[in-house]
Amino acid sequence: MSQPLLEVKNLRKYFKTPKGMLHAVDDVTFTIEKGKTLGVVGESGCGKSTTGRAILRLIEPTAGEVLFEGQDVVKLSAEEMRKKRTDMQIIFQDPFSSLNPRKTISQIIADPLKINKIITDKNEQMDRVRELMETVGLADRLINTYPHELDGGRRQRIGIARALALNPKFIVCDEPVSALDVSQNKMGLTYMFITHDLSVVNHFSDDIAVMYLGKLIEKAPSEELFAHPTHPYTQALLSAIPIPSLDNRRERILLKGEITSPIEPPKACRFANRCPYATDRCRSEEPQLKEISPGHFVSCFLTD
Numbered sequence: 001m002s003q004p005l006l007e008v009k010n011l012r013k014y015f016k017t018p019k020g021m022l023h024a025v026d027d028v029t030f031t032i033e034k035g036k037t038l039g040v041v042g043e044s045g046c047g048k049s050t051t052g053r054a055i056l057r058l059i060e061p062t063a064g065e066v067l068f069e070g071q072d073v074v075k076l077s078a079e080e081m082r083k084k085r086t087d088m089q090i091i092f093q094d095p096f097s098s099l100n101p102r103k104t105i106s107q108i109i110a111d112p113l114k115i116n117k118i119i120t121d122k123n124e125q126m127d128r129v130r131e132l133m134e135t136v137g138l139a140d141r142l143i144n145t146y147p148h149e150l151d152g153g154r155r156q157r158i159g160i161a162r163a164l165a166l167n168p169k170f171i172v173c174d175e176p177v178s179a180l181d182v183s184q185n186k187m188g189l190t191y192m193f194i195t196h197d198l199s200v201v202n203h204f205s206d207d208i209a210v211m212y213l214g215k216l217i218e219k220a221p222s223e224e225l226f227a228h229p230t231h232p233y234t235q236a237l238l239s240a241i242p243i244p245s246l247d248n249r250r251e252r253i254l255l256k257g258e259i260t261s262p263i264e265p266p267k268a269c270r271f272a273n274r275c276p277y278a279t280d281r282c283r284s285e286e287p288q289l290k291e292i293s294p295g296h297f298v299s300c301f302l303t304d
């Protein structure tokens with residue numbers, strides 16, 4: 001096994017609400033090895049985006065450790081973290097609000113090169129901007145256009161080029177579909193790819209982590225997860241992916257039951273209300289993540 005670039009240990013992010021603490025991310029632990037891509041999947045509100053933001057400290061974690069190359073970034077000062085962010089970048093779904101409307105694409109992509117003094121010569125900056133535009137699939141003729149002249153897909157690509165300009169080691173991609181083709185040509189980078197769509201990450205993720213209501217409930221190498229989905233929620237997610245061959249058609253598992261509230265959730269399996277196999281134990285005890293085969297982790301009493 002190669003060296004982990006990122007080790008997330010017991011990460012928690014709670015938000016205060018008038019009704020009590022909302023457990024957005026609750027005791028999440030995983031690693032991503034250098035050069036690998038982890039797909040993080042789950043429905044809206046499962047905590048996947050909050051996990052990505054807490055790792056980069058765009059929001060402060062409530063508890064836990066985030067070891068990046070062995071160093072806990074949660075303990076870094078604001079200034080140390082600012083420097084660390086050249087190594088750890090995030091790409092958003094539509095970065096429109098973060099793109100200065102008065103700057104052209106070339107200026108936007110060149111900014112991180114200038115600010116961080118990565119390339120100071122103007123001609124070299126432009127060469128690098130052109131190279132980055134090509135990497136992310138932006139035509140050269142767009143170099144002097146402004147963000148509002150472009151569609152959402154192209155704006156995503158500007159965000160990706162801007163992130164790549166800093167030569168990061170690790171990129172969190174929060175649902176930007178345009179990052180897919182860039183990340184397939186991985187350039188030795190390590191990715192955490194957040195999406196609600198399991199079929200999207202299947203093709204390029206080395207590992208897949210499934211989240212449900214703030215908990216990581218299953219993680220496995222991609223092929224293993226698709227071949228042996230073990231948590232009932234993962235099975236339901238997979239059953240929703242259409243298979244082209246009629247011979248292999250899966251029966252769609254429709255989830256019924258009320259979703260457990262993430263505010264002060266009970267000590268129980270958070271999927272119990274919707275799980276067809278739930279027992280009394282599931283409603284009174286919380287299952288822990290366990291390794292059931294090499295690299296395959298599941299949090300469900302059915303594996304006992």
Ligand code: SF4
Pocket residue numbers: 231232233269270271272273275276277278279282287299300301302
């Ligand atoms: Fe279902 Fe129980 Fe497993 Fe939770 S622990 S997923 S309720 S069987």
